Amino acid sequence: MKRIHGYVLLRESNQGIPNLLVCAFDAEGAVQDLLGARRGAERPTLTFGKLGKRIGSVLTGTDGAFELTRDDLHFEGVESRPDLVLAVLAPEDVVDPRRPVALPPEQRILYISAVPRSEAGAEEAYVIRLQQAQLDAFGIALDTSADNAHKRIAATQALLGDVEAGTQIRAQVAGRLHGRLKTQHRREVEFRDQAKKAVQLVALPHGLRAHPLLLSEASKLPDLQKKALTEGIRHLKDAHRPQLRISLRAAELRTAGMKLDRRGKPIGKINTLKLADVLRNMLGGVSLVRKDEVEPSALSDIALRARSATRTRARGAVDRAGEEGQGKALAREPGRTTAKAVKSATPRRDRRK
Structure with missing residues (x-):
């Protein structure tokens, strides 16, 4: 025999159960016959000595897997095809702290083969599933x-x-x-x-389908772009003058350089500068009039300061004259005038008389 392998799983979730002892025996008889005398007992009453020859044991891994190879199996004599019986045992826990002795193997059995696999082959596989109650009975947590x-x-x-x-x-x-x-x-x-x-x-309208600038093929795009650019520039160069209609009175028309004939038809040539002034006055714009010549030398800081001081003194003199006139008018009583004023107000013809 070369190999014995398999899994020990929890039936409720198919989760692997680690650290369980798996023992292989070369049985001498059926396990049911060995347990027949004490079938009503809570636990099987058999000794491992009655199962037969023990040929190997191994612990389950983290996923519940176990494996016994040729190096782990030991046979006596020339027999290499055993009547295979497999047993799964719980850990050796101490039951009483005052007596640190574990339960015997017969009382820690979680699984045992009911019928031996007679003349087992070179490789045997097992899938063993235990109940949660069994694990709870021995305090095995997953x-x-x-x-x-x-x-x-x-x-x-x-x-x-x-x-x-x-x-x-x-x-x-x-x-x-x-x-x-x-x-x-x-x-x-x-x-x-x-x-x-x-x-x-x-999807174009019928009138645009024959347009000279219609792009029907992608290869014609450069030529159409050049053509559109050329026609646009030519259109801008044409003498295209827009018309502007303005309603003017007779006086405004004369100011602009034209006049009306007997039939009321305007005659003459328009003066664009004068027409601009007329339109500016109609629209309420600002008309700039040049009062005197401005020379570059007059724009110096000294000239500007002198001119500003002269204007300030002139403005102050005007203000003082106005204040004196107002004071004299307030000093006179209402209803009275001086003789000089009356005489000056009398006409010259009356004075001669």
């Missing part, structure tokens, strides 16, 4: 975080497998359908070209 991590790893591997499978499927489909799709595309292009030659499908 690490749920490890199980969750295992589930996440499994889910990630499944996702990566699906992605890789999808990529392979797309590559295979593209490889098989490439020739067919290429032929179909070529036929569609040919059909479109034939349809363009037979029918001109456009």
Whole structure:
């Protein structure tokens, strides 16, 4: 015999149970016959000595897996095909602290093969599932975080497998359908070209379909751009003068340089500068009049300061004269005038009389 392997799992969740002792025996009889005398007992009453020869044992891993290889199996004599019986035992826990002795193996049995595998082959496999009640009875706790991590790893591997499978499927489909799709595309292009030659499908109005600047093919774009630019420049160079209609009175018309004949028709030539003044006055604009010549030398700082001082003194004299006139007028009483004023106000003809 070369190899014995398998899994020990929890039946409720299929989670692997680690650190359980798995023992292999070369049985001498059926286990049911050995347990027949005490079938009503709470635990099996058998000794491992009655099971037969013990050929090897191993602990389960973190995922509940176990394996016994040729190096782990020991046979006596020339017999290499045993009647295989497998047993799973709970850990050797101390029951009483005052008596640090573990339970015997017969009282720690979690699983044992009911029928031996007679003349076992070179490789034997097992999948053993225990109940949660059995683990609770021996105080065996499972690490749920490890199980969750295992589930996440499994889910990630499944996702990566699906992605890789999808990529392979797309590559295979593209490889098989490439020739067919290429032929179909070529036929569609040919059909479109034939349809363009037979029918001109456009959404433009009928009046614009024959426009000289209509772009019908992409290859004609540079020529049409040059043509549009040339025509635009030529249009700007043409003598295109807009007309402006203005309503003027007779006086305003004369001011602008024209006059009316007997029939009321304007005659003469318009003066654009005078017309600009008329329009500015009509619109309420500002008319600038040059009062005196301005020389560059008059713009110096000294000249500007002197001119500003002269204007300030003149303005002060005018203000003082006005204040004196107002004071004299207030000093006179209302209703009285001086003799000089009356005499000056009397006409010269009356004075002669």
